[in-house]
Amino acid sequence: MRQQMLIRSQHFPTILCPGCGHGIVMSAMLRAIAKSGLSKNEIVLASGIGCASRVTGYVDFQTLHTTHGRALTFATGVAVARPEFKVIAIMGDGDATAIGGNHFIHAARRNVGMTAIIFNNNIYGMTGGQYSPTTPTASFASTAPYGNVEPPFDIVSLATAAGASFVARGSCTDPVRLENMILKALKCRGFSVVEAMSTCPTTYGPRNKIKTVEAYMDWLRAQCYDLSKKDKMTDEERRSKWGLGVFVDQPRPSYVEIYDRDVVPKAKAAVGEGTSIRPGEYEMPAGKFEIIIAGKAGQGIQKLGAILAETVIRDGNHAAQIENYGPAARTGISLTEVVAEGEPIDFPLVENANVLLAMTSEALAAHLPRVRRAANPIVLVDSTHVKNPPPGAWAVPVSATAKEEFGLPMAANVVMLGAFAAVSKLFTLASAEAVVARSVTRSVEQNLAALRRGYALGEGSVPVAVPASSATVTG
Amino acid sequence: MTFLNRPPRDFPFCPGCGHGGTLQALDSAMTRLDLNPARTAIVTDIGCIGLSDQYFNVHAFHGLHGRAVTYASGLKLADPDLTVIAIMGDGGCGIGGTHLVNAARRNVGITLVVCNNFNFGMTGGQHSVTTPCGGITATTTEGNPETPLDLCALVSAGSAPFVARTTVYDQALPDLLAKAIAHPGFSLVDVWEICTAYYVQTNRLNAKSLKELMAGLGFASGVIRESPRPEAAHLLRERARVSERAAESGPAALECAAEAAPGGAAAAPPGGAAPAALRGLSCEFPGTLHDRVSIVIAGSAGEKVKSCAAALGTAAILCGGFATQKDDYPITVMTGHSAAEMILSPSRIEFTGIDSPDILLILSQDGLRWASKILARMGPDQTVLADDGLDLPSGRSRVLRFPFRASAAEAGKKSIPMLALGTLLAGRPVVPLEALRRAVALTQKPPVAEVNLKAIEQGAALAGGS
Amino acid sequence: MIEFLDGNEAVVRGAVAAGCGFFAGYPITPASSILTGMLKALPRTGGVAIQAEDEIASIGMCLGAAAAGKRALTATSGPGMSLYSENLGMAQMMELPLVVVNVQRQGPATGSATKGAEGDVQFARWGTSGGLPLVALAPTTVEECFTLTVRAFEIAEQLRTPAILLTSKELAQTRERVDLEALGGDTGGMRLPVPPGEVPALHPIGGPTLARFTTSSHDERGHITGDPAIIDRLVRRLAAKIEHAAPELEIVREDLRAGAATLVVSYGVTARAAREAVAAARDAGLAVSHLILHTLWPVPERAIREALGGFEPGADGTPAPRVGPASRSAPVRRVVVPENNLGQYAREIERLAAGCGVDVVPVNRMDTGLVTPGEILDAIRSVHPSPPRIG
Known part of the structure; x- marks a missing residue:
């Protein structure tokens, strides 16, 4: 494939200024692609915003000209969705290390198989010569009228620290070598980075007394040294200069390779029963059950609500669940609300609660007033924690049962579910067993046994006696 | 003494969570340094650890996810002597990675404490950028296929001057944090913790094996980097002081502020001579601008169309009139067309657009391409002045041709527009030539003005010959 | 002092005049010259200006500086x-004063970066989550880029809110003759009546009173809360402080003619074309009123309702439907709303004109060109009722 065939010549001349180094870099890239043996249609070129990013307009591949700094995000999407393509992302120094710095770090870390070519001319050219994160200290820029106070990034170090598989630095002053680096990068299976030192004779040169294109090339050449000569140079000689060469060439499996190798087989193996529910035809008691389930964080309150709602649905009835919790995962009162009815539910929140399942005395105290207005409320408490259940309530030692009989403190919620099934007849034990079996990840048999034990405890219990002239749960 | 306003048992974290330990170590470090609460700020990110600022008796700023470093930087840059401590989780370091590395590079003197527990705790245990490869989380149920980020290596690559890593169980943590806070530059301490709600539930990790994980990944620990570098906030304040003094004593003194540019090039004077704008324009040529005239100058980028147009506008103002100048150019700088749409008028100008100008100057092929539609709209009462090397389509307007480009060969292409303006004004004194000369002298630096004054004469001479 | 300046330069001067002490920004066409201007100007006045790594960092740093008590500006x-x-x-949540300049360009997305349009008008109002009101001002001239920048700082500080200055490429990069010194009396000294308790005092970070800023819902002391009653109080106050100040925030230019059946409502750079169109219409013998809005958000409802003529101020100062004999000879029948977008503010006029029997006639353009006086004049003519014939 000849290099000429890779360009959209009808769009020439390019928008690049006379003497700009980017043309040389683009040309080196095209020669590398021509040598790589890749076909035009295998290549996807993504770019952001900036002078370098305009390259996508002149090359005849599948191209994406995207938003500033985000080229790698689009490129990642293409590379992961279509791993058979060779994806190349073109960026400027601002694109890659300022606004897109985070994407650059994480693309390197994630090691998605693609090549990033950074056209580094140490300045924002397109917007008028503002300093970038790679502008040398003390240089002048339109936003550094008194000299740049910031130190520059070393893009090679950054890419290396972030975990790129291949990292090289070339320069438009040595285009043949640059071409070879890009060719090597294209052959890398993981994330490869080529930093190409370039020039901006329009906005950087004139402000920094580098007046002609020739002088600029001489200056850049003098600012670069060959990596092989690194050891012979002193720190002082290397200071604020750019070493040219391949810095990292440590192939490791790409993101897609690991994903295909490790994630996909496990995910396929994990496919068991689907989440779809085949509803039964159980006729639940008439009316709307507005259920508050409350306890302390860590008791599996949300899970209990979810299992309860799903069980109701499995029976052929209708249910909605609202989760409610504080910002920290396992602290404070945990609350969930379930509405269950034989008919489809419109308003899914508990408005006139008639059921309270309380796993602690704090939870009981906080929510008992909400059910007092109901005609025949069901209040079911864990008597392990609630020492003085109110008259009219059912009391079952769910936590103690789970811990002592099954050695499974976390199964208290399942015991509560069983007891509630017996007390309310809202749902069938069979459906509850099916949902519990699907919902718990460990100790399935013990959980099922705990559920049945809860049911038995519920069947065998009676509401706390109502002393004469005393307030009951119906207040 | 303590900076905590409530006992640690009141922290909102799950039992066994590492965050409480780190906060207590931070409190010890702050106590050890005897920080002044009124001169200390804690900036927090979003996440479980984002709840921590309210437990400290110092200034507090609880901002958006991933952006703590930007707020902390703003505080420090605005108030360089303030002690600023930012607390983030590993999730915040993920979304805010570019702020992290750029603050390190810039060396803003803030301390960043990363409470790193390898997952997003608050949102339900999703994997983060530091989740080890293979780690099981809510979003990597089959094992994380990604490689964890070495935060310390990353900010070290950004030349952060103080970088350290340890676990929350390390007795030396308060010491390490105190060192980091006392360091004048950007400092980062990566504190490894366990998330009892999520990460340790699904992975073989506990308080004891944190160190093993660190070693297994090959991540350095202890004080990893400690080197002095000038701190940005103080540097900028010092720079402002120099500039302030310079501004007081005139623009020439500003040169002192500039340092040597790379490559040994000497510093360019940043301001140059004070532009005329600072001295104001007065009516030096009263009664010479009679009519409202619209002029479009169409040339090439890099040939000083805009600054010549600005001189023409200035000339109109020197005549006691009004002027507007609208520039048109492609997004890039030195290539393609550059055009200016000018209206000169003795009275105030409202609408600045020009559909069909009274006068169109076409100076180059780029300019012709851009102006072709305007050209087509022009009628017999309107005038075109074009370079004689251009191939103009036939139209209804009056076309005058001059060798603008050839005549400017000697002085350079940057003098083409001014030369053409000389020709225009010599033939049709919309404003007097003298006003344009005066405008050039007032608005341009002496060497540039010299070239342009010559160009005006050359252009005026062309008019005589046409 | 007469100068030949563009809108971006005027914004920089305005910011310096307003005592701006902090700027952070990121290069973007056509706002970059505010960045370069501020980086040059602020060090000379003892302030700090920095080019950040992206826009998120730019505004983040500004908010940090604002919390530290600096007057902060950013532009994009x-x-x-x-x-x-x-x-x-x-x-909004932290009640930090900040002036944001949006130099509008043709969009969406990258659009035509060097071309003008004013397509961010509703975006200025609804550009963040939560839907709470904020303030946006729109200059029509380079001089107003200066004066309204100063105003924006005053409003931001007094109401502790972000204030947006909506300019456009057509103002930002258009030079014209200005005399900023002569405007001195017109800029400073705006005092908004702020009911006690509606805008708490800002205690800057680093000062003697420990300050607590949080992005989360919080109580009066800055502590995070989940209490619906406190959250309700917070958001209603955040909305009320802007809404209550709205009448004082109405910066408009009224050029109303009694009996005019046609009203032109304009803002931004299009107001200039509208001024020429209105003058031409009047020259042609048509009675036309013109209302130029400098405050776009909150909507200057009083001024718009008054200009519509169907309403007049009620006893309590709020506009009320007019009852009794008309104080004007005839109410407005048609409102021409020229906009450099596909029609964004026309809907606000429609909302206020609802039930008044008024036609709202939009004149829109978003092809990177300016709405011209001719296009507006055509709209005025096409909708203008012919003068009554005598005999």
């Missing part, structure tokens, strides 16, 4: 405003 264009979005909401 549409794509950058998109990245400011989340932090703008945080500025």
Whole structure:
């Protein structure tokens, strides 16, 4: 494939200024692609915003000209969705290390198989010569009228620290070598980075007394040294200069390779029963059950609500669940609300609660007033924690049962579910067993046994006696 | 003494969570340094650890996810002597990675404490950028296929001057944090913790094996980097002081502020001579601008169309009139067309657009391409002045041709527009030539003005010959 | 002092005049010259200006500086405003004063970066989550880029809110003759009546009173809360402080003619074309009123209702439907709303004109060109009722 065939010549001349180094870099890239043996249609070129990013307009591949700094995000999407393509992302120094710095770090870390070519001319050219994160200290820029106070990034170090598989630095002053680096990068299976030192004779040169294109090339050449000569140079000689060469060439499996190798087989193996529910035809008691389930964080309150709602649905009835919790995962009162009815539910929140399942005395105290207005409320408490259940309530030692009989403190919620099934007849034990079996990840048999034990405890219990002239749960 | 306003048992974290330990170590470090609460700020990110600022008796700023470093930087840059401590989780370091590395590079003197527990705790245990490869989380149920980020290596690559890593169980943590806070530059301490709600539930990790994980990944620990570098906030304040003094004593003194540019090039004077704008324009040529005239100058980028147009506008103002100048150019700088749409008028100008100008100057092929539609709209009462090397389509307007480009060969292409303006004004004194000369002298630096004054004469001479 | 300046330079001068002490920004066409101007100007006045690594960092640093008590400014264009979005909401939540200049360009997305349009008008109002009101001002001239920048700082500080200055490429990069010194009396000294308790005093970070800023819902002491009653009080106060100040925030130019059946409502750079069109219409013997809005958000409802003529101020100062004999000879029948977008503010006029029997006639253009006086004049003519014939 000849290099000429890779360009959209009808769009020439390019928008690049006379003497700009980017043309040389683009040309080196095209020669590398021509040598790589890749076909035009295998290549996807993504770019952001900036002078370098305009390259996508002149090359005849599948191209994406995207938003500033985000080229790698689009490129990642293409590379992961279509791993058979060779994806190349073109960026400027601002694109890659300022606004897109985070994407650059994480693309390197994630090691998605693609090549990033950074056209580094140490300045924002397109917007008028503002300093970038790679502008040398003390240089002048339109936003550094008194000299740049910031130190520059070393893009090679950054890419290396972030975990790129291949990292090289070339320069438009040595285009043949640059071409070879890009060719090597294209052959890398993981994330490869080529930093190409370039020039901006329009906005950087004139402000920094580098007046002609020739002088600029001489200056850049003098600012670069060959990596092989690194050891012979002193720190002082290397200071604020750019070493040219391949810095990292440590192939490791790409993101897609690991994903295909490790994630996909496990995910396929994990496919068991689907989440779809085949509803039964159980006729639940008439009316709307507005259920508050409350306890302390860590008791599996949300899970209990979810299992309860799903069980109701499995029976052929209708249910909605609202989760409610504080910002920290396992602290404070945990609350969930379930509405269950034989008919489809419109308003899914508990408005006139008639059921309270309380796993602690704090939870009981906080929510008992909400059910007092109901005609025949069901209040079911864990008597392990609630020492003085109110008259009219059912009391079952769910936590103690789970811990002592099954050695499974976390199964208290399942015991509560069983007891509630017996007390309310809202749902069938069979459906509850099916949902519990699907919902718990460990100790399935013990959980099922705990559920049945809860049911038995519920069947065998009676509401706390109502002393004469005393307030009951119906207040 | 303590900076905590409530006992640690009141922290909102799950039992066994590492965050409480780190906060207590931070409190010890702050106590050890005897920080002044009124001169200390804690900036927090979003996440479980984002709840921590309210437990400290110092200034507090609880901002958006991933952006703590930007707020902390703003505080420090605005108030360089303030002690600023930012607390983030590993999730915040993920979304805010570019702020992290750029603050390190810039060396803003803030301390960043990363409470790193390898997952997003608050949102339900999703994997983060530091989740080890293979780690099981809510979003990597089959094992994380990604490689964890070495935060310390990353900010070290950004030349952060103080970088350290340890676990929350390390007795030396308060010491390490105190060192980091006392360091004048950007400092980062990566504190490894366990998330009892999520990460340790699904992975073989506990308080004891944190160190093993660190070693297994090959991540350095202890004080990893400690080197002095000038701190940005103080540097900028010092720079402002120099500039302030310079501004007081005139623009020439500003040169002192500039340092040597790379490559040994000497510093360019940043301001140059004070532009005329600072001295104001007065009516030096009263009664010479009679009519409202619209002029479009169409040339090439890099040939000083805009600054010549600005001189023409200035000339109109020197005549006691009004002027507007609208520039048109492609997004890039030195290539393609550059055009200016000018209206000169003795009275105030409202609408600045020009559909069909009274006068169109076409100076180059780029300019012709851009102006072709305007050209087509022009009628017999309107005038075109074009370079004689251009191939103009036939139209209804009056076309005058001059060798603008050839005549400017000697002085350079940057003098083409001014030369053409000389020709225009010599033939049709919309404003007097003298006003344009005066405008050039007032608005341009002496060497540039010299070239342009010559160009005006050359252009005026062309008019005589046409 | 007469000068030949563009809108961006005027914004920089305005910011310096307003005592701006902090700027952070990121290069973007056509706002970059505010960045370069501020980086040059602020060090000379003892302030700090920095070019950040992106727009999110720019506004983040500004909010940090604002919390430290500095008057802060940032400037960008549409794509950058998109990245400011989340932090703008945080500025509302923390009640941090900040002036944001949006030099509008033709969009969406990258659009035509060097071309003008005013397509971010509703985006300025609804550009962050939560839907709470904020302030946006729109200059029509280079001089107003200066004066309204100063105003924006005053409003931001007095109401502790982000204030947006909506300019456009057509103002930002258009030079014209200005005399900023002569405007001195017109700029400073705006005092908004702020009911006690509605805008708490700002205790800057680093000062003697420990300050607590949080992006989360919080109580009066800055502590995070989940209490619906406290949250309700907070958001209603955040909305009320802007809404209550709205009458004082109405910066408009009224050029109303009694009996005119046609009203032109304009803002931004299009107001200039509208001024020429209105003058031409009057020259042709048509009675036309013209209302130029400098305050776009909150909507200057009183001024618009008054201009519509169907309403007049009620006893309590709020506009009320007019009852009894008309105080004007005839109410407005048609409103021409020229906009450099596909019609964004016309809907606000429609809302206020609802039930008045008024036609709202939009004149729109978003092809990178300006709405011309001729297009507006055509709209005025086409909708203008013919003068009554005598005999």
